[in-house]
Amino acid sequence: MAFQSQLDRLDVVLISPRNPLNIGAAARAMANFGFTQLAVVAPYEPHWREARSAVGAPELLAKARQTAMFAEAVSDSTLVIGTATLTRRKPEQPVVQLPDLAPIVRHELARDGRVALVFGSEKRGLTAEDLAHCHLLVEIPTDPRQPSMNLGQAVAVCLYEIASRVGQPLAIGTSTLPLDQASTPKDLRANLRSPGGDPPATTSELDRLARIVEETMLAANYSPAAMRKANRHDLHLLLRRLALTRPDARRILGLFRRILWRLHHCDGQAKD
Amino acid sequence: MAFQSQLDRLDVVLISPRNPLNIGAAARAMANFGFTQLAVVAPYEPHWREARSAVGAPELLAKARQTAMFAEAVSDSTLVIGTATLTRRKPEQPVVQLPDLAPIVRHELARDGRVALVFGSEKRGLTAEDLAHCHLLVEIPTDPRQPSMNLGQAVAVCLYEIASRVGQPLAIGTSTLPLDQASTPKDLRANLRSPGGDPPATTSELDRLARIVEETMLAANYSPAAMRKANRHDLHLLLRRLALTRPDARRILGLFRRILWRLHHCDGQAKD
Numbered sequence: 057m058a059f060q061s062q063l064d065r066l067d068v069v070l071i072s073p074r075n076p077l078n079i080g081a082a083a084r085a086m087a088n089f090g091f092t093q094l095a096v097v098a099p100y101e102p103h104w105r106e107a108r109s110a111v112g113a114p115e116l117l118a119k120a121r122q123t124a125m126f127a128e129a130v131s132d133s134t135l136v137i138g139t140a141t142l143t144r145r146k147p148e149q150p151v152v153q154l155p156d157l158a159p160i161v162r163h164e165l166a167r168d169g170r171v172a173l174v175f176g177s178e179k180r181g182l183t184a185e186d187l188a189h190c191h192l193l194v195e196i197p198t199d200p201r202q203p204s205m206n207l208g209q210a211v212a213v214c215l216y217e218i219a220s221r222v223g224q225p226l227a228i229g230t231s232t233l234p235l236d237q238a239s240t241p242k243d244l245r246a247n248l249r250s251p252g253g254d255p256p257a258t259t260s261e262l263d264r265l266a267r268i269v270e271e272t273m274l275a276a277n278y279s280p281a282a283m284r285k286a287n288r289h290d291l292h293l294l295l296r297r298l299a300l301t302r303p304d305a306r307r308i309l310g311l312f313r314r315i316l317w318r319l320h321h322c323d324g325q326a327k328d
Numbered sequence: 329m330a331f332q333s334q335l336d337r338l339d340v341v342l343i344s345p346r347n348p349l350n351i352g353a354a355a356r357a358m359a360n361f362g363f364t365q366l367a368v369v370a371p372y373e374p375h376w377r378e379a380r381s382a383v384g385a386p387e388l389l390a391k392a393r394q395t396a397m398f399a400e401a402v403s404d405s406t407l408v409i410g411t412a413t414l415t416r417r418k419p420e421q422p423v424v425q426l427p428d429l430a431p432i433v434r435h436e437l438a439r440d441g442r443v444a445l446v447f448g449s450e451k452r453g454l455t456a457e458d459l460a461h462c463h464l465l466v467e468i469p470t471d472p473r474q475p476s477m478n479l480g481q482a483v484a485v486c487l488y489e490i491a492s493r494v495g496q497p498l499a500i501g502t503s504t505l506p507l508d509q510a511s512t513p514k515d516l517r518a519n520l521r522s523p524g525g526d527p528p529a530t531t532s533e534l535d536r537l538a539r540i541v542e543e544t545m546l547a548a549n550y551s552p553a554a555m556r557k558a559n560r561h562d563l564h565l566l567l568r569r570l571a572l573t574r575p576d577a578r579r580i581l582g583l584f585r586r587i588l589w590r591l592h593h594c595d596g597q598a599k600d
Binding site: 059081084085087088089090105109111112113141153154155172197198199201202203204205206208209210211213216217219220221269273275276277278290294297298299300304309310311314315317319321322 | 353356357358359361362381383384385425426427468469470471473474475476477478480481484485488489490492493508540543544547548549550562566568570571572576579582583586587589590591593594
């Protein structure tokens with residue numbers, strides 16, 4: 057079941073969902089489209105696992121992960137995709153429309169990556185802080201007059217799009233047509249990116265790298281304290297945009313460790 | 329508004345829905361994807377128009393048609409499409425998979441037809457009697473192990489598919505790509521990489537960056553002299569693979585300049 061094992065490497069991540077019925081609806085849609093991995097970050101209601109709306113998906117709900125922090129939920133992810141309907145603020149990441157998402161997800165799963173599809177809370181969607189963890193945003197093409205979708209419906213629409221256009225069709229019926237198997241105009245994310253077939257860096261590796269770069273910035277007195285938060289935000293976005301492989305991340309980490317060591321050993325001896 | 333008038337000729341028909349929340353959810357999804365015409369056949373609950381789940385769609389719900397019989401609801405339709413998840417019984421009509429539906433709907437609307445998209449009740453789906461009114465069945469490609477979808481989610485998935493692949497895209501935003509243009513790897517690559525429209529770094533900028541990183545490696549005593557040439561080679565490859573924008577390159581250059589300055593000012597004072 058090579059295809060199933062690919063679907064098992066896609067995590068649906070719900071951030072601070074308020075209504076357990078929506079969590080159950082998300083679980084039900086996951087089961088409908090063959091996905092199995094749910095993570096719930098800081099849910100509002102502690103008894104969310106009992107949601108009656110999870111028709112056909114009680115096991116999926118029972119073994120869902122619960123984490124306190126978003127970063128924890130995506131620590132193993134190599135591609136973190138934030139979802140939005142109509143993008144109000146100017147996004148800092150690349151944005152793709154949902155109908156164009158499947159090849160990107162397919163490519164990442166095919167090269168043994170792990171994809172997180174992230175949904176913000178019912179009220180606020182994804183915050184700027186949440187977005188800093190995302191490599192990419194996907195926009196569901198809704199009517200500008202009524203862009204805000206129900207959470208359970210948004211999950212269903214996204215998973216339908218990915219399941220029905222990633223790899224083989226799930227449903228096998230007499231009338232089932234093979235969907236868009238080879239060809240693909242757009243093996244974009246890594247055709248270009250990972251020539252040696254190296255695995256992509258995980259979120260936790262990127263975060264480790266971000267920490268040491270930030271530490272180096274401090275040690276080198278790179279920017280005033282007032283800029284620290286903005287720099288950290290920019291650094292997160294930059295690291296995600298670069299689509300580093302694991303060897304890339306390790307090499308850069310090694311370089312910065314060395315730099316940091318030198319900087320610490322001359323601390324106070326350099327004059328600004 | 330030729331396109332809107334086409335969407336206004338698609339009726340969503342719900343047959344004997346039991347839960348008003350599902351009717352409201354269907355209305356919400358219709359508003360999300362630009363559809364306006366709802367018909368409810370023999371609803372179980374008389375006060376369905378008050379469903380609180382119809383977020384952003386109270387008017388749509390208020391002017392929805394209510395009929396006693398299915399035939400009445402589709403009396404003006406030129407193409408009646410029944411929806412199902414996994415077809416258990418041998419269908420008497422042609423069956424298309426949802427990902428293949430849009431061209432059929434588009435064709436019918438373009439020739440001034442009127443399309444009905446019909447959903448059965450939560451418990452039973454469409455009965456044999458209902459099916460007799462349908463020209464065509466559409467199957468949502470669900471996992472055979474859990475084919476049964478929530479009604480509101482099924483409506484959302486079907487309308488998303490039709491809206492996002494019939495005619496023009498609905499969403500118009502600064503970042504929205506025309507859907508049928510993102511078809512070449514080049515386009516996708518450009519769209520993915522440079523959200524703010526920043527120009528890519530030039531070769532000379534990359535080379536400048538490479539030189540300063542290399543100088544920093546030396547200053548930090550990063551690697552033995554024998555490795556220098558191999559490191560330079562890897563660094564060149566890496567910088568090209570990252571597809572940095574010009575602002576990226578400048579920012580990284582600034583950081584390394586600062587690091588280098590610090591390293592030079594403590595030269596000879598750090599002990600290895």
